[in-house]
Amino acid sequence: MECVFWLVLAAGFWLWPKHLALASHVLIAGLFALSYDLILGYAGILSLGHAAFFGLGAYAAGLLAQHGWGEPISGLLVAGVCAALAGLLTGFLVVRGQDLTRLMVTTAIGLLLFELANRLSGITGGVDGLLGVEMAPLLGAFRFDMYGRTAYGYCLAVTFVLFLGARRMVQSPFGWSLRGMRDNPGRMLALGYPVPRRLIAVYTVSAAMAGIAGALLAQTTQFVSIDVFSFNRSAEVMVMLIVGGAGVLYGGLVGAAVFTLAYHYLSSLNPVYWQFWLGAFLIAIVLFGRGGVLGACERVYRLLRERRREPASQP
Amino acid sequence: MTPALHTSGLGKHFGGIRAVTDVSLVLERGARHAIIGPNGAGKTTLINLLTGMLPPSEGDVFLDGDRVTSMRPDQRVKYGLARTFQINNLFPDLTVMQSVLLAVCEQRGVGIDPWRPVWSRGTEIAAARAVLRLLRLDGAEDVEVRQLAYGDQRLVEIALALACRPRVLLLDEPAAGVPKGESQALFRAIAGLPDDVTVLFVEHDMDIVFRFAQRITVLVSGAILKEGAPEDIARDPLVKQVYLGNRS
């Protein structure tokens, strides 16, 4: 089942050749949402400022390229390290305190970076954005072309690799412990787990992943503007994850696809309408749609299985 | 021989309220020691002081002669002190096996492993099964904790603590909330605790206290009223007056 998913994505070169740029955006959003799933879906850390790491990664890669270092993969790694460092530093503030404090701290950090990027428009290009981001060919051979083919393959490969890593992590003892810390941190402490430390660890990993997603955006679109730090982006990744289903890894990818495609096709409408219906949709999900798209799929699947098991009981 | 657990002049006050005063306990290795006392006597505060959830206002806690007073709760667990909770404090959505595995993995130092899947860890799974077998929970391995009877959940509480391979086990009112019909399993579990584990239990249920305790400490208003063998405690007029009432 999972293999089908990735094979379909790999076949994207032939399935949607005219929309590869959009597909790359979906993958980038999916990676971002995946990183967010690790802290929200698995570790239960409520954050409304995850865009901080996305933005840091984007600017790290963008600035690197702007100053002459256009090699993509090393740029990606640098971005990941920068974001990870930020995650480590801010993680200390985030893991202590309850939900409200975490919301406040993460929102504040996101806003702080947005403001900082705005002020330092000499470096960041401010609202107009970073220009002159020139990427060298990927692996020395694949140029970033106009049709987005290299970009798509690049995004797909990176997302796939990181997804595999995340998958192993959530099935490992560390991954299991995240769920324990989400559901009952007091008990985990009484079992010998140094809860704050482990939470900082997953926060750092998640920050690195978000940073890499941001770097992918910078490298494939060859442009970065300060809205990578915006509150809207942090709120959107939360929506994406909830729409797809939190705590199941694929939820982030599915939700990102649904959201990005919806936004792409509906954004031509009045942005006020978009925001209104997004809000309404969010309320509807939280009222009726437990577990998002994947949760609904699971319920339908279970329902079908039960129907098939007892056909005789149908009058 | 160094006592497994001992405290010296342990005390805790919140502003003007003295919750625990000058408590000095000595538990030899393998002891079965009970703390009894009326409600509000400071038993829960004492447990929180021992486990490290509360920093003491004065005094120290020692495990096997080593001062652990400045250790965090999770550090004390790694040092050999595990506890159960008075009200079930479990992971309702996990199965029994998953819950115990969480404890076993961390105890064996693999809790931080982010790569190998849990189900491939044969040693840990076997260790978890051993704990479950000891408590006769091995049949309920794959049952979600929330679906267990309260008495069985109480056993999972103990299983979690035992999985930490403690030298000292603190049982906080293990019989609390357990219906009479399910208490046999609990008695069996407590009786079956390994001999080299020192057990300190706080209890209201006198059945358990007199059945298992070798020594009893009576705590009243945060201070030790009396300490001694069960027969002496049962006969002591002061204890009877303060706590046991008219029971003999």
Add this chain to the structure above:
Amino acid sequence: MIASLLGVLFDGLAYGMLLFLISVGLSVTLGLMNFVNLAHGAFGMVGGYLCAAAIARWNVPFLAALPLAFGASALAGLVLERLLYRRFYRRSHLDQVLLTIGLTFMSIAVATFVFGPQQQALRLPEYLSGQFSLAGVDLNIYRMFLLAVGVVLTAALTLVLERTRFGAAVRAAVDNPRVAEALGIRVGLVFQIAFAAGCGLAGLGGALGVEVLGLDPGFPLKYMVYFLLVVAVGGTSTLKGPLYAALLLGVADVAGKYYIPQVGAFIIYAVMVILLILRPQGLVSR
């Protein structure tokens, strides 16, 4: 030098008082029902827009428009509580965040649609505009008004909380809702009233704040961090905590922007970080 210091202090306190008035409802919501209401700023926005509209379109005098703002926001709070919020008291904080963010987005969209994305201008009455000279310091009359209103309302709130039966019920319910219920206090009803009052105060604060904080459809999100900060640092079990936090925040923000304009906006973030490191449980712990 002293004159500007006093001026900054004065402005900062007025600003802080405003933040307190708006945030106190959020503190109550969190303390009483453990409900994270990120849409709290939206109630402030409702009050602000209603006040501005009442003055501009229906020629209601400023002082009369203020209670209108209070009432409208309180009513909105009451309605939303019955329809939506009530179902979420036992749900996770994540669900509450999703609900209230959804409401916030909707409110921003409606405000943009009805009033447009620009800043609202509010015509202050003559007697509240201008400066007032006291011992060489120029004090803005409106800010003096804000301080006065704030002090009066805070005193009133304290009185209600400490001298009335309702206040006692609120305090009991915050302390231990289960026991309060067992004692016969109808915690649900207490909360409804407290929540409506909190929303009303937010609306009043929003209306009072149009001149100082500005008002545009982005208000709920723009100031959300400030309200969260006041409650996270001030705590939810006292009235004094959020008050001190708000005043501190107000003075720090104004002082920062005045003395070091380059980094002024970041002062509150620095203050937040320091406070969190020093006192993770809030400024005034029980």
